[in-house]
Amino acid sequence: MATVERWRVRPGTTLDLSAIDTRDAAAAPGDKEATLEATALLTTRLGELQERLWAEGRRSVLVVLQAMDAGGKDGTVKHIFRAVNPAGARVTSFKAPSAEERAHDFLWRVHAAVPARGEIGIFNRSHYEDVVVVRVDELVPEPVWRARYDAIWAWEHHLAAEGTVIVKLFLHISPEEQAQRFRDRLDDPTKHWKFNRGDLAVRARWDDHQAAYAEAIERTTTDEAPWYVVPADRKWFRNWVVSSILVDTLEAMDPQFPEPADDLSGIEVV
Amino acid sequence: MATVERWRVRPGTTLDLSAIDTRDAAAAPGDKEATLEATALLTTRLGELQERLWAEGRRSVLVVLQAMDAGGKDGTVKHIFRAVNPAGARVTSFKAPSAEERAHDFLWRVHAAVPARGEIGIFNRSHYEDVVVVRVDELVPEPVWRARYDAIWAWEHHLAAEGTVIVKLFLHISPEEQAQRFRDRLDDPTKHWKFNRGDLAVRARWDDHQAAYAEAIERTTTDEAPWYVVPADRKWFRNWVVSSILVDTLEAMDPQFPEPADDLSGIEVV
Numbered sequence: 235m236a237t238v239e240r241w242r243v244r245p246g247t248t249l250d251l252s253a254i255d256t257r258d259a260a261a262a263p264g265d266k267e268a269t270l271e272a273t274a275l276l277t278t279r280l281g282e283l284q285e286r287l288w289a290e291g292r293r294s295v296l297v298v299l300q301a302m303d304a305g306g307k308d309g310t311v312k313h314i315f316r317a318v319n320p321a322g323a324r325v326t327s328f329k330a331p332s333a334e335e336r337a338h339d340f341l342w343r344v345h346a347a348v349p350a351r352g353e354i355g356i357f358n359r360s361h362y363e364d365v366v367v368v369r370v371d372e373l374v375p376e377p378v379w380r381a382r383y384d385a386i387w388a389w390e391h392h393l394a395a396e397g398t399v400i401v402k403l404f405l406h407i408s409p410e411e412q413a414q415r416f417r418d419r420l421d422d423p424t425k426h427w428k429f430n431r432g433d434l435a436v437r438a439r440w441d442d443h444q445a446a447y448a449e450a451i452e453r454t455t456t457d458e459a460p461w462y463v464v465p466a467d468r469k470w471f472r473n474w475v476v477s478s479i480l481v482d483t484l485e486a487m488d489p490q491f492p493e494p495a496d497d498l499s500g501i502e503v504v
Numbered sequence: 505m506a507t508v509e510r511w512r513v514r515p516g517t518t519l520d521l522s523a524i525d526t527r528d529a530a531a532a533p534g535d536k537e538a539t540l541e542a543t544a545l546l547t548t549r550l551g552e553l554q555e556r557l558w559a560e561g562r563r564s565v566l567v568v569l570q571a572m573d574a575g576g577k578d579g580t581v582k583h584i585f586r587a588v589n590p591a592g593a594r595v596t597s598f599k600a601p602s603a604e605e606r607a608h609d610f611l612w613r614v615h616a617a618v619p620a621r622g623e624i625g626i627f628n629r630s631h632y633e634d635v636v637v638v639r640v641d642e643l644v645p646e647p648v649w650r651a652r653y654d655a656i657w658a659w660e661h662h663l664a665a666e667g668t669v670i671v672k673l674f675l676h677i678s679p680e681e682q683a684q685r686f687r688d689r690l691d692d693p694t695k696h697w698k699f700n701r702g703d704l705a706v707r708a709r710w711d712d713h714q715a716a717y718a719e720a721i722e723r724t725t726t727d728e729a730p731w732y733v734v735p736a737d738r739k740w741f742r743n744w745v746v747s748s749i750l751v752d753t754l755e756a757m758d759p760q761f762p763e764p765a766d767d768l769s770g771i772e773v774v
Binding site: 311321358413426 | 585589590595597694697699704707774
């Protein structure tokens with residue numbers, strides 16, 4: 235397994251996303267085929283660790299996924315679920331907030347969706363939209379979104395203190411890769427529903443979004459809730475990195491099968 | 505694909521569960537290996553159909569799983585998730601009700617967990633516990649649980665009218681198979697946490713539970729929310745039957761990719 239430190243953003247870092255190669259696969263354990271094989275082993279290991287986490291029932295893992303459109307969030311969710319038992323994992327996809335959600339503070343809907351003890355929760359988009367999209371689209375005044383960094387920090391700290399290990403993944407793609415994926419959607423009638431013209435307006439403000447992401451990541455990466463920037467142009471490499479990060483995280487937690495609730499000695503099943 | 509009618513319980517049927525062979529695999533497309541191959545094809549097909557359901561975004565599917573302990577509910581959930589995109593599927597495992605849940609009517613917690621339009625929802629245990637376990641353990645008086653058949657009927661009818669297709673699966677195992685699976689859990693220290701002495705007390709009242717299931721199934725199987733009794737001693741056969749039923753259900757719904765929200769003609773991604 236790779237040392238996942240390579241992708242982790244340390245507190246105090248000044249982050250220049252444009253300096254990070256989205257096609258970088260230098261750390262891969264071999265060529266594409268060898269990497270797929272290594273990923274399969276990590277997937278199996280992740281499944282074992284998740285079973286222990288679930289059996290132990292004391293702690294949880296929250297995986298936050300953020301990316302530009304077509305950045306691979308759905309594909310990453312699918313990849314993670316290939317490893318884990320869905321009974322102990324839940325994915326929540328956050329869309330534009332509903333009227334009821336807008337009537338609450340920005341952490342209300344995400345708090346309601348955090349994983350229970352024993353579970354792995356995956357956020358497909360998250361409260362980070364409220365310091366990125368909301369900022370770029372000027373949906374609230376700057377003092378409002380700027381104050382959210384501290385609110386996020388305090389909320390994630392609270393979750394960590396209660397036993398939730400938080401892993402935040404920014405799937406980093408290039409504008410060229412996004413263009414290619416958009417064209418694939420336009421070329422395939424069964425993918426048209428994934429596309430709307432609004433995606434191009436967002437794409438046109440690429441640099442603004444990248445700058446907002448960079449600052450949000452800098453301001454909210456902590457030892458207890460670190461951000462990782464994952465080179466994501468190549469899906470096979472992305473999946474290997476994500477698997478490595480999750481296995482590393484779970485191994486550090488080292489969940490244990492609990493003692494049985496009852497003394498099981500001498501039981502005969504008749 | 506098999507005709508799934510074979511396992512469907514028609515309205516008006518008198519159900520004798522003990523007359524249904526839990527090891528029956530006569531309908532299988534071949535031996536174990538051939539059946540696994542057939543199941544893999546069904547799994548792929550199910551994934552395609554789910555993508556259409558999700559893209560269409562108008563209807564949903566609710567899969568209700570019930571079984572005796574060690575009957576294979578978790579394994580079935582895992583099998584279904586092998587096929588589908590977890591972003592459009594959600595599993596809810598119902599345990600003994602919490603204080604807050606007990607403070608509400610018995611349909612409150614399940615209603616909160618039904619799938620949204622486009623989703624496949626899976627209930628691992630369900631409101632049927634409230635007419636089976638609750639009955640056998642005499643947790644409420646008979647007139648109370650008996651009135652629940654009508655309440656369930658009306659609630660499921662409402663969901664169906666709103667676009668939720670309901671499929672109810674009783675995974676039918678023999679007491680011998682349950683004993684073997686319990687022994688496996690006792691023999692393996694990494695499975696001890698799945699077992700507690702209370703499971704034996706439930707097992708001791710096997711016939712009461714089977715009778716309660718038979719009546720609940722008879723009273724609540726409808727054309728719009730049918731029950732299927734799935735021979736489940738052999739996991740490979742069970743998975744093939746479940747896949748066949750789900751593919752059959754989704755094919756009858758025939759979900760369609762929607763027209764794109766915008767006119768996509770002439771779009772250039774630059």
